[in-house]
Amino acid sequence: MSLDPATLERLEAAAFRRLVDHLQQRTDAQNIDLMGLAGFCRNCLGDWLHEAAAEAGVELSKEAGRERVYGMPAAEFKAKHQSPATPEQMARMEASLAKNEAYRAARGGR
Numbered sequence: 575m576s577l578d579p580a581t582l583e584r585l586e587a588a589a590f591r592r593l594v595d596h597l598q599q600r601t602d603a604q605n606i607d608l609m610g611l612a613g614f615c616r617n618c619l620g621d622w623l624h625e626a627a628a629e630a631g632v633e634l635s636k637e638a639g640r641e642r643v644y645g646m647p648a649a650e651f652k653a654k655h656q657s658p659a660t661p662e663q664m665a666r667m668e669a670s671l672a673k674n675e676a677y678r679a680a681r682g683g684r
Contacts, residue, residue, distance in 0.1 A: 594619065598645040601655040610666030613674045616651075619643045 577585070597603065597616055605615035620640030627634035637648065644651040659667075 594643050594645075597643065601651075604656060604659075604663075606656075606659040606663040606667055610663055610670050613670040616640070616643045617648070620648070 597619075605617060608615040617640060620643040621636055622639075623642060624634050624636045624639035627639070640648040
């Protein structure tokens, strides 16, 4: 099945909004665990939103992008919902970030 670009973009936007809503509801899902497992977290999504805005010539600060993802200022979310990372969580995150770098290098960047 082939979708026209406008329909595909609407569907992708809807999926992104659903992911953001899901992460706002699942405050128990720690950023450090998301990073360790999947190589991205709420901060990444907010940063990607900021970068997409910049590419489109739209003004959206990094903090505003993160606030959209968190549903509140990032510092407030962290104070309410995040706990300090354990050494094991940090090690998993570092290994995951190394995988991200290898993936980006294989793709020639981004």
